[in-house]
Amino acid sequence: MLRKIALHFGLILACVVVVLPPLWALRTSLVPESLAYSTDIFPGWSWENYQGLITKNDFLTHYGNSLIVSLCSVAVAMPFAAATGYAFARFKTGGPAARFIMLATQMLPAVALVLPAFALLRAMGLTNSLVGLTLVYAALNLPFLTWILMSFFEGIPVDLEWAAMTDGASAWGAFRYIVLPVSLPGLAAAAVLGFILSWNEFLFALVLSGPQTATIPVALAALQTSNGVQIGKVSAGVVLAILPLIIASHFIQRYIVKGLTFGSVK
Amino acid sequence: MASIELHNVSKIYQSNQYSVRDVNLTIKDGEFIIFLGPSGCGKSTTLRMIAGLESITSGELRINGQNVNRVAPRDRNIAVVFQSYALYPHMTVAENMAFGLKMRGMPTGVIRQKIDETAALLGLDQLLHRKPAALSGGQRQRVALGRAIVREPQAFLLDEPLSNLDAQLRAEMRTELIKLHRRLGKTMIYVTHDQVEAMTMGDRICIMRDGYLVQSGKPLEVYANPVNIFVARFLSSPPINLLPCVVRAWANGVSLWLTEDCRIQVADYAQADYRRYDGQTVTLGIRPEDFHARQLDANWQPLPFKVTAVEALGAENIVTGTIDDVRFVVRLDRHTLPVPGDRITLYMDPDPIHLFDSQTGDVLARRVSPPLAS
Numbered sequence: 001m002l003r004k005i006a007l008h009f010g011l012i013l014a015c016v017v018v019v020l021p022p023l024w025a026l027r028t029s030l031v032p033e034s035l036a037y038s039t040d041i042f043p044g045w046s047w048e049n050y051q052g053l054i055t056k057n058d059f060l061t062h063y064g065n066s067l068i069v070s071l072c073s074v075a076v077a078m079p080f081a082a083a084t085g086y087a088f089a090r091f092k093t094g095g096p097a098a099r100f101i102m103l104a105t106q107m108l109p110a111v112a113l114v115l116p117a118f119a120l121l122r123a124m125g126l127t128n129s130l131v132g133l134t135l136v137y138a139a140l141n142l143p144f145l146t147w148i149l150m151s152f153f154e155g156i157p158v159d160l161e162w163a164a165m166t167d168g169a170s171a172w173g174a175f176r177y178i179v180l181p182v183s184l185p186g187l188a189a190a191a192v193l194g195f196i197l198s199w200n201e202f203l204f205a206l207v208l209s210g211p212q213t214a215t216i217p218v219a220l221a222a223l224q225t226s227n228g229v230q231i232g233k234v235s236a237g238v239v240l241a242i243l244p245l246i247i248a249s250h251f252i253q254r255y256i257v258k259g260l261t262f263g264s265v266k
Numbered sequence: 267m268a269s270i271e272l273h274n275v276s277k278i279y280q281s282n283q284y285s286v287r288d289v290n291l292t293i294k295d296g297e298f299i300i301f302l303g304p305s306g307c308g309k310s311t312t313l314r315m316i317a318g319l320e321s322i323t324s325g326e327l328r329i330n331g332q333n334v335n336r337v338a339p340r341d342r343n344i345a346v347v348f349q350s351y352a353l354y355p356h357m358t359v360a361e362n363m364a365f366g367l368k369m370r371g372m373p374t375g376v377i378r379q380k381i382d383e384t385a386a387l388l389g390l391d392q393l394l395h396r397k398p399a400a401l402s403g404g405q406r407q408r409v410a411l412g413r414a415i416v417r418e419p420q421a422f423l424l425d426e427p428l429s430n431l432d433a434q435l436r437a438e439m440r441t442e443l444i445k446l447h448r449r450l451g452k453t454m455i456y457v458t459h460d461q462v463e464a465m466t467m468g469d470r471i472c473i474m475r476d477g478y479l480v481q482s483g484k485p486l487e488v489y490a491n492p493v494n495i496f497v498a499r500f501l502s503s504p505p506i507n508l509l510p511c512v513v514r515a516w517a518n519g520v521s522l523w524l525t526e527d528c529r530i531q532v533a534d535y536a537q538a539d540y541r542r543y544d545g546q547t548v549t550l551g552i553r554p555e556d557f558h559a560r561q562l563d564a565n566w567q568p569l570p571f572k573v574t575a576v577e578a579l580g581a582e583n584i585v586t587g588t589i590d591d592v593r594f595v596v597r598l599d600r601h602t603l604p605v606p607g608d609r610i611t612l613y614m615d616p617d618p619i620h621l622f623d624s625q626t627g628d629v630l631a632r633r634v635s636p637p638l639a640s
Contacts, residue, residue, distance in 0.1 A: 168340040
């Protein structure tokens, strides 16, 4: 009994640690800036932070930038990641070395990549543009998405493809009609994770974007001025930025369940 | 309809390990062939090579006389039923069955008609709109069969299709498959490691070990004339009794000395052949079912048997015991149920005994088969 109480106490504490910062941000976004650091739990009520953020700081533009860059980078990376992941999973293309090299790119610190990326984009005239940022995010997402999809494809019984091939499908047909539909949960989960990565990315956006192409993390960082942090607006921005992630997380939970393949084998 | 020929077919994987080695086999049109062997013996790999799902490293595969080494699986018109069933999880039963026909560009009306016919044949009429996840193991197995049948392929390859079913359903499906083969008259190749399936279903069994095709023939022929200890052991449950013995010949006969006190007389028909091994140590193989509680034949040899353990299975009793301190397992009818400690007389049929070379495990040749195979 005592063990159970201790366990629950620990779990509640962990939940509080996770939930408290977003709750504090929500509270701060809804109270006037001047009362943000009040010791009262809820000293007042105001929409001024949201209004100011949207009207004076052009937040909707940055929001749109983040949406465009995140969605497009995932859309660009997914077909490549799916093809590469499938090749790794089914044909063992490149052997373990290729897998390691792909994973090794994820181990490099972002700082080591950001300057070469800047030089490349500048040579192509793509700095300060959403296209440039999209391409960089797609490239950054590719190894991660490939890894996730490879694991998912490895979990799909090869018997399904063999059955399709003896049923009259070509190798491509087996992929198109059997593997892809069966992989939809994995593809959806990978896409949502890729979206979240791009949505939260800060360093590359800071270096590669300009005032009009800045994404949410950069726009929020800009609220830290020489006159201090505009904590009310930052909190409002954080609350608005979290919304798509909450929706995305909901989808992950729903899709990551691999139940779709149940019943096909055994 | 298809005849299938394998000429020196081998399969080597990247690690230079043979999975299948120099397999030569001719399967006649309409024949029901069983590939039998333990896990990893190469039987499923051979099946997949015939289906075109694995490349052939060397040798030649012919279907209806045509070399098909480089023909894609879809162009071989062969259906495979997998151990896992491999039903497409996102499709209904009807869609699963229709997939192969759609891939071949068949008109929708014809597809529907064929599905209805096959569903009626296999009792799937009420399940056509269900997805695989909503089916029981037996139903999934039927759908997998239906998906194969509906295409009217020239041959069926079945890779342990009953291994995921419970014992009762497996027995039922075994009978169904035999009936199906008779009705369709198509070539069937069936992979299993189950001795009962092998003995009861096929026209011919091919026993594989370590990639080699060790022996092929009619089930009872192989049972009666195993080429080596491996085959003898594989086709015997409970396991065949394998005992070292010395061959001793004299003017009136040949006997096998298990110990100084325990000896077995060789059957008349085999004496001429075994006489030449006089003085040699060989391995005696005698199956548990060749011991009997009552003497029904004058040639059966009475042996004193001391019971040490009894497994009463209802239909029969598996009894372990000793004959002059040599351990034997015997299978007795259900009316003979001794208890440990009993001393009984058993009658051994000397006709089906086998002698194997102690070094190689190969059977010592006899020119005349035991009566069972004749």
